[in-house]
Amino acid sequence: MQESSFKSNFSVIIHAFNSSTEILNGVIKSVKKEGEWKVLIVDHMSMRILSSCCKMSDILAEGVTIVEDINKRREPISSLEAIYLISPVEKSVRALIDDFKDAAFTYKAAHIFFTDTCPDGLFAEIGRSRVAKVVKTLKEINVAFLPYESQVFSLDDPNSLYSFYSSKPNEGKEKMIETLAEQIATLCDTLKEYPAIRYRKYEKENARLADEVYQRLTAHKADNPTMGEGADKARSQLLIVDRGFDPISPILHELTFQAMAYDLLDIKQDIYSYQSTGIGNSNDREVLLDEDDELWVALRHMHIADVTKKVTELLQTFCQSKRMNTDNANIKDLSQMLKKMPQYQKELSMYSTHLHLAGACMKTYKASVDKLCEVEQDLAMGENEEGEPLKDAMKSIVPVLLDNEIKAYDKIRIILLYIFHMKKGIGEENLAKLIQHANIMADSNIINNLQNLGCNIIGRNAGITLPERKQRTESTYQLSRWVPIIKDVMENAIEDKLDRKQWPFISDPAPINTTQTAVSARFGHWHKNKSPTEYRSGPRLIIFVIGGLSHSEMRSAYEVTRATDGKWEVLIGSSHILTPTSFLNDLKSLDQIQNSRMNFNAQNGLKS
Amino acid sequence: MRDMLQRLQTISEELEDYEPELYGDEYDVDKGTLSQQAVMFENTSPIDDILKEAHSISKEISLLHLEVERLTINNERFGTSVRRLTLLKKDSDSIARGIQQRGGALHIRLQALGQESGQLEEREGPNSAVSRIARAQHDTLSHLFRKAMNDYNEAEEMQRSACRRRIKRQASIIGTEITDEQLDGMVDKGGEGWTELSQSLQGARSSRWAMCEIKGRHKELVELEVRLKEVHDLFLDMAVLVEEQSSKVNNIEANVCGTQEYTEKINVNVKRALQYKRKNPCQQCCPCLPCWNQNRLL
Numbered sequence: 001m002q003e004s005s006f007k008s009n010f011s012v013i014i015h016a017f018n019s020s021t022e023i024l025n026g027v028i029k030s031v032k033k034e035g036e037w038k039v040l041i042v043d044h045m046s047m048r049i050l051s052s053c054c055k056m057s058d059i060l061a062e063g064v065t066i067v068e069d070i071n072k073r074r075e076p077i078s079s080l081e082a083i084y085l086i087s088p089v090e091k092s093v094r095a096l097i098d099d100f101k102d103a104a105f106t107y108k109a110a111h112i113f114f115t116d117t118c119p120d121g122l123f124a125e126i127g128r129s130r131v132a133k134v135v136k137t138l139k140e141i142n143v144a145f146l147p148y149e150s151q152v153f154s155l156d157d158p159n160s161l162y163s164f165y166s167s168k169p170n171e172g173k174e175k176m177i178e179t180l181a182e183q184i185a186t187l188c189d190t191l192k193e194y195p196a197i198r199y200r201k202y203e204k205e206n207a208r209l210a211d212e213v214y215q216r217l218t219a220h221k222a223d224n225p226t227m228g229e230g231a232d233k234a235r236s237q238l239l240i241v242d243r244g245f246d247p248i249s250p251i252l253h254e255l256t257f258q259a260m261a262y263d264l265l266d267i268k269q270d271i272y273s274y275q276s277t278g279i280g281n282s283n284d285r286e287v288l289l290d291e292d293d294e295l296w297v298a299l300r301h302m303h304i305a306d307v308t309k310k311v312t313e314l315l316q317t318f319c320q321s322k323r324m325n326t327d328n329a330n331i332k333d334l335s336q337m338l339k340k341m342p343q344y345q346k347e348l349s350m351y352s353t354h355l356h357l358a359g360a361c362m363k364t365y366k367a368s369v370d371k372l373c374e375v376e377q378d379l380a381m382g383e384n385e386e387g388e389p390l391k392d393a394m395k396s397i398v399p400v401l402l403d404n405e406i407k408a409y410d411k412i413r414i415i416l417l418y419i420f421h422m423k424k425g426i427g428e429e430n431l432a433k434l435i436q437h438a439n440i441m442a443d444s445n446i447i448n449n450l451q452n453l454g455c456n457i458i459g460r461n462a463g464i465t466l467p468e469r470k471q472r473t474e475s476t477y478q479l480s481r482w483v484p485i486i487k488d489v490m491e492n493a494i495e496d497k498l499d500r501k502q503w504p505f506i507s508d509p510a511p512i513n514t515t516q517t518a519v520s521a522r523f524g525h526w527h528k529n530k531s532p533t534e535y536r537s538g539p540r541l542i543i544f545v546i547g548g549l550s551h552s553e554m555r556s557a558y559e560v561t562r563a564t565d566g567k568w569e570v571l572i573g574s575s576h577i578l579t580p581t582s583f584l585n586d587l588k589s590l591d592q593i594q595n596s597r598m599n600f601n602a603q604n605g606l607k608s
Numbered sequence: 609m610r611d612m613l614q615r616l617q618t619i620s621e622e623l624e625d626y627e628p629e630l631y632g633d634e635y636d637v638d639k640g641t642l643s644q645q646a647v648m649f650e651n652t653s654p655i656d657d658i659l660k661e662a663h664s665i666s667k668e669i670s671l672l673h674l675e676v677e678r679l680t681i682n683n684e685r686f687g688t689s690v691r692r693l694t695l696l697k698k699d700s701d702s703i704a705r706g707i708q709q710r711g712g713a714l715h716i717r718l719q720a721l722g723q724e725s726g727q728l729e730e731r732e733g734p735n736s737a738v739s740r741i742a743r744a745q746h747d748t749l750s751h752l753f754r755k756a757m758n759d760y761n762e763a764e765e766m767q768r769s770a771c772r773r774r775i776k777r778q779a780s781i782i783g784t785e786i787t788d789e790q791l792d793g794m795v796d797k798g799g800e801g802w803t804e805l806s807q808s809l810q811g812a813r814s815s816r817w818a819m820c821e822i823k824g825r826h827k828e829l830v831e832l833e834v835r836l837k838e839v840h841d842l843f844l845d846m847a848v849l850v851e852e853q854s855s856k857v858n859n860i861e862a863n864v865c866g867t868q869e870y871t872e873k874i875n876v877n878v879k880r881a882l883q884y885k886r887k888n889p890c891q892q893c894c895p896c897l898p899c900w901n902q903n904r905l906l
Contacts, residue, residue, distance in 0.1 A: 026609055037659050042864060051861035059860070060748040065659060066741050067864050075737045075870040079655065118612070127619030138613040223610070271856065278851045279844065286854035322765075323788075342840070342847035343761040349850075 020053035082107035088118035111137035153573035160575030185216035194228025243547030244453030259551035425459035549574035
């Protein structure tokens with residue numbers, strides 16, 4: 001397919017995770033037969049993985065004609081064979097066995113692909129069932145994680161913060177740590193990495209998880225010796241860090257496009273909904289914000305002040321190149337342009353989407369958030385925009401707390417930033433006063449629950465103080481001075497300056513392999529329509545955050561990678577991606593028991 | 609990727625050795641006849657029909673794609689060869705018209721598939737396998753068709769730019785500059801535009817060959833514009849269709865989450881209910897009893 005001039009404006013994405021190749025080629029294409037269609041059956045986890053790297057049109061192109069949920073009752077289609085792409089868990093395996101237990105089989109035959117190693121017990125059950133008679137393929141693949149972005153992964157477990165830091169007893173915790181460790185090991189396996197594992201000291205969960213990951217990783221390497229092969233790979237590192245290490249980044253109001261949009265607008269499952277007149281009757285638009293949208297990829301880390309300018313500029317250039325009248329290249333005229341040149345609908349709707357999205361962000365910002373940003377930045381940095389240390393923080397936050405127009409959660413964010421600014425926490429009385437001024441009694445447990453993460457709230461615990469920050473000289477927008485702490489860590493790790501006492505290794509780092517290993521340059525399609533790229537042979541820094549990842553931290557991974565000129569690749573991930581609101585919701589339920597927590601989530605439209 | 613088929617079959621065979629009576633005759637997937645429920649049997653045929661039509665449409669789209677590639681290659685030859693210009697031009701025009709015809713026919717077939725899909729939804733319910741299969745095929749094929757037509761548009765656009773560049777270059781060779789606006793005007797006026805231009809160039813240091821070149825390119829541009837106008841409506845139709853669908857339609861998670869539990873066809877259950885009712889002992893012995901009255905209401 002020819003590259004249009006639109007695409008040539010943006011650089012090609014290189015995907016570290018070859019999940020889409022793994023699934024499309026390794027699973028679906030491998031059992032494709034010309035002229036025959038198949039049913040694809042997934043469970044929740046595998047569906048999420050599949051959906052994050054393939055589209056319906058991709059799998060239909062490889063012979064799948066319908067996708068089913070294994071946990072729902074399904075219509076028998078005995079003329080077609082079925083591909084089961086499932087996790088090796090009891091619920092899914094039972095459903096698989098049930099499909100073939102009656103005289104009438106649900107499907108003609110079964111091709112089974114497990115997303116991870118199948119435990120012996122379940123495997124034997126399958127062997128004993130009638131499935132064994134109709135199975136044509138049975139494989140275990142390594143896709144136990146979601147490639148959320150080209151350098152960001154998720155393990156799809158939004159319960160993680162609760163599981164690790166809840167004050168209530170949690171029986172599933174051991175099992176959960178093992179599962180996480182296995183997923184992280186699988187991730188390394190897919191990347192062909194055998195990194196040195198380090199963890200942040202002071203928080204015992206980090207060491208526990210790091211240890212478990214090390215064991216799983218070693219087991220994976222025994223099955224797959226190519227992991228970690230290559231002279232550069234010996235320098236790869238995996239860092240395990242806890243959410244409490246940087247509690248500021250997830251609650252600050254960010255002004256870069258992606259972070260701001262997810263914070264201020266209601267974007268669920270990465271879908272942005274808005275209204276726009278077009279050429280037809282329908283005015284509802286629902287757009288998926290993912291890496292298939294080249295404009296999104298180009299804009300997502302940009303400061304909002306630059307976004308609208310950039311989009312308008314690009315739109316004008318586009319119109320000029322197609323010789324369309326560009327006197328008023330703005331949102332209103334897009335539908336006119338669409339009528340004149342409907343063949344450019346894809347491009348025009350991309351511009352429309354991002355103009356609307358930027359506009360929506362600015363509208364919400366001007367309504368209430370602009371009052372907050374200056375205060376927040378001063379508190380987070382400990383100094384004002386001129387570099388003068390903050391003298392009376394209380395004075396700057398009181399007007400905000402007393403303002404009835406400001407939402408409860410925004411007030412809580414300010415209070416938390418104030419507490420972190422005080423470094424050693426504040427007195428109980430002072431906290432009570434602040435809560436009263438702000439009128440947020442109902443949500444006040446959020447603040448206290450942060451102690452579960454090891455943060456200093458009430459001044460008595462001698463807990464951890466936030467680390468010394470790097471001095472940065474790049475010029476930034478006044479309201480975007482804050483740099484996520486993890487960025488300092490990333491840079492230090494790459495320069496081999498990361499303190500070994502604060503970030504111990506699980507085992508001694510592997511000796512640098514001085515013999516030249518021939519690393520074959522593998523040319524493959526990393527991501528469906530992008531051009532082929534070489535197999536990555538340089539070292540990687542993989543970071544896993546326990547308890548959730550914020551957008552500003554995701555951005556840091558890309559910024560640091562770019563700064564190394566491609567020598568290093570930084571990947572970052574967690575159990576889930578959080579927004580400030582979802583983080584506060586998670587914190588709120590830390591002191592509740594599991595059932596009431598699930599009700600809370602259900603009531604608030606969150607996944608349980 | 610680990611292949612575990614062998615291991616499974618070993619387990620299965622071992623069990624057979626121990627308990628052969630639990631396993632009937634060896635079931636051979638490819639040869640065995642399956643007992644089918646009456647309900648399902650009716651559905652397999654519509655599924656086969658949809659899949660056959662979908663397969664055929666997808667083959668047509670591939671051919672369309674090949675034609676677009678042919679057009680691109682042919683257009684590229686324009687730049688290199690000068691001699692068989694008129695033939696090349698004819699080829700481009702005929703290939704492009706062929707593409708438009710194929711495109712038009714495919715569009716009609718896709719619309720028909722879309723209607724069929726809608727009717728299936730009404731007859732069998734939107735959650736039945738055949739409706740979902742039809743809808744997914746229609747959505748995907750429309751998506752592929754749009755891609756192919758966009759590629760065609762791209763090829764025509766590139767050719768248009770190339771032609772315009774060549775005209776300007778030729779004009780500058782003979783000492784005249786033609787601006788974009790002048791060029792637009794020329795093309796809009798069709799044949800007259802050429803007459804106007806040739807008159808205005810009479811005085812200039814003219815070269816027969818250059819004039820011929822310009823004339824040829826101009827004609828080609830005019831034909832190209834005509835073709836693009838003809839295909840405009842098709843693009844408009846496709847754009848309306850895309851607007852009506854959300855981008856969720858190609859998203860696997862949205863598709864899977866939208867499925868519902870399968871309930872067997874309602875007439876089968878009603879028949880069963882009637883059977884139970886007839887066999888109801890309460891009805892057979894004493895219809896006046898209160899428990900029978902209660903059951904009757906169910």
